[in-house]
Amino acid sequence: MVEALAVASGKGGVGKTTSTLALGMALAADHDVTVVDADTGMANLCFHTGLADADTTLQDLLLADSDAAVEDAVYDRFGLSLVPCGTSLAAFREADPTRLRAVVAELAADTDVLLLDSAAALGSQSAVLPLVLADRTVVVLQPTIPSLSDGLKVQEYARSYGTETAGVLFNRVQDDEAIDRVAEQAEQYFGGPTLATIPESDAARAARRAGEPLLAYAPDSAAAAAYRRAADRLDLQDRDEDAVADRFRSAVIPEPP
Amino acid sequence: MNGPGATDLEIPRGRLIRSRVGVASALDAAFSRELTGYARIEPDSLLADGEPGVVTFAEGVPRAAYCERGTGDGERRGDSHEPERPIGGDSRGVDALAALAGPGPCSVELYELPADALAEVHDAPEFSVPPGAPAEELADDPALAERTRDRAPADAHDGEASALESFLEDEERIAAIQEEARAEAEQRAAEWGLDDQLE
Ligand SMILES: Nc1ncnc2c1ncn2[C@@H]1O[C@H](COP(=O)(O)OP(=O)(O)O)[C@@H](O)[C@H]1O
Ligand SMILES: [Mg+2]
Numbered sequence: 001m002v003e004a005l006a007v008a009s010g011k012g013g014v015g016k017t018t019s020t021l022a023l024g025m026a027l028a029a030d031h032d033v034t035v036v037d038a039d040t041g042m043a044n045l046c047f048h049t050g051l052a053d054a055d056t057t058l059q060d061l062l063l064a065d066s067d068a069a070v071e072d073a074v075y076d077r078f079g080l081s082l083v084p085c086g087t088s089l090a091a092f093r094e095a096d097p098t099r100l101r102a103v104v105a106e107l108a109a110d111t112d113v114l115l116l117d118s119a120a121a122l123g124s125q126s127a128v129l130p131l132v133l134a135d136r137t138v139v140v141l142q143p144t145i146p147s148l149s150d151g152l153k154v155q156e157y158a159r160s161y162g163t164e165t166a167g168v169l170f171n172r173v174q175d176d177e178a179i180d181r182v183a184e185q186a187e188q189y190f191g192g193p194t195l196a197t198i199p200e201s202d203a204a205r206a207a208r209r210a211g212e213p214l215l216a217y218a219p220d221s222a223a224a225a226a227y228r229r230a231a232d233r234l235d236l237q238d239r240d241e242d243a244v245a246d247r248f249r250s251a252v253i254p255e256p257p
Numbered sequence: 258m259n260g261p262g263a264t265d266l267e268i269p270r271g272r273l274i275r276s277r278v279g280v281a282s283a284l285d286a287a288f289s290r291e292l293t294g295y296a297r298i299e300p301d302s303l304l305a306d307g308e309p310g311v312v313t314f315a316e317g318v319p320r321a322a323y324c325e326r327g328t329g330d331g332e333r334r335g336d337s338h339e340p341e342r343p344i345g346g347d348s349r350g351v352d353a354l355a356a357l358a359g360p361g362p363c364s365v366e367l368y369e370l371p372a373d374a375l376a377e378v379h380d381a382p383e384f385s386v387p388p389g390a391p392a393e394e395l396a397d398d399p400a401l402a403e404r405t406r407d408r409a410p411a412d413a414h415d416g417e418a419s420a421l422e423s424f425l426e427d428e429e430r431i432a433a434i435q436e437e438a439r440a441e442a443e444q445r446a447a448e449w450g451l452d453d454q455l456e
Contacts, residue, residue, distance in 0.1 A: 011397075122442075122445075124449075125449040125450070125451065128442075128445075128446075128449070128451065132451060132454050143421055144393050144397065144399075144421060145354075145358035145394040145395075145420060145421055146358065146394065146397040147397075148421065148424065148425070149358075149434055152431060152434050152435055152438065153434065153438040155435075156435050156439045157438060157441075157442040159439075159456075160439055160442040160443055160446065160455055161451070161454050161455060161456060162455075162456035178419055178421075181422060182419070182421055182425065185422060185426070186425060189425070189431055189435075
């Protein structure tokens, strides 16, 4: 195990899943990477990876009476181990979020880098759990005030559980000149560097429509290149495997109300 | 208070056409009815010394902004010897948007005015804002921002520094956001039974 990173943002639609998969594929050049759609309330990794019809997903693993094995929900695609999450509302309601801990512990034992595509809203235990479980976070931002204030808020939530910021990604950037100033200013408030600024990109939208991660669909696009730079700047820290697994298993969380 | 309440910004009160709406629906309404007038924006949140502000419109397109709150380069309110005036002065243009933006809802009233009542303000570059900036920064609505930019006249504001830069310069404001988030996170951790995980 190298590190578990939660990819977080203050709100939905900023490109969290796009970014998680792109970072994952870039990191997969040197590491075994597992990507989990831990955004159980707004799961959409399956649509980015052609796994919308996957038989077994994280949703199944989170059901209290589940007899699915973790490995049943792992799909090898695009050089990654992917754990998609189903989008059934009924299953979401029935899910026991605390089971995520055991699932993540098992996955962590078997991979170098674990990326948790995390919930945007911070309104429930299941939404913050990825921030609790991860070693560090990558915060995805759009260059607007609401997105930055939400990003600062997520960072603070994560920090209160001892999870520091590994870096920041600015996504959907349109104004190249201004973003350098903004990124420099933002660095003073975030615990990690600006990993990259990702341009607004037709390729990113087309990749999503095609059901493929950006780095598979358009590896030569400017956005893909920016994500590879981001992955290079992310200096992963080696964690002790057993300690990580212990942490995931530790502390029994009471059932949600 | 006279009109929207800005001493240096002479705007008559005008005709109230909508009250108690959120910023997003106010900007949307102003756009669709091609409002010439202004929105009076009152932050509901207690965060970071919320003060009221104004965004003016010409035919539904935002033109100018003013906020009674400064953007943090002054002393804090309360250390002042002039209690009735917000410290750090007021803020104008994109700085005013930065002062008004942030998490938490606002209450907005929309007023209609004859175009000539706004001529002076709309001619003053210090108040000017990019047409799409209020939708983007106050309402978090990029689609409305795009439509607004499409309708804006070609010579509309095209300033250098953005509202976002002004926001990021306001260290005090950002510290307040962080403190509030930290307190909220800790309180919720207790509700969710995660308090033993706190550092
Ligand atoms: N850099 C970009 N340029 C253009 N569109 C993007 C970019 N990044 C993401 N998108 C698009 O934005 C939408 C939301 O992205 P997604 O990654 O699913 O967001 P989230 O997981 O944060 O909800 C998708 O349609 C995606 O293709
Ligand atoms: Mg997503």
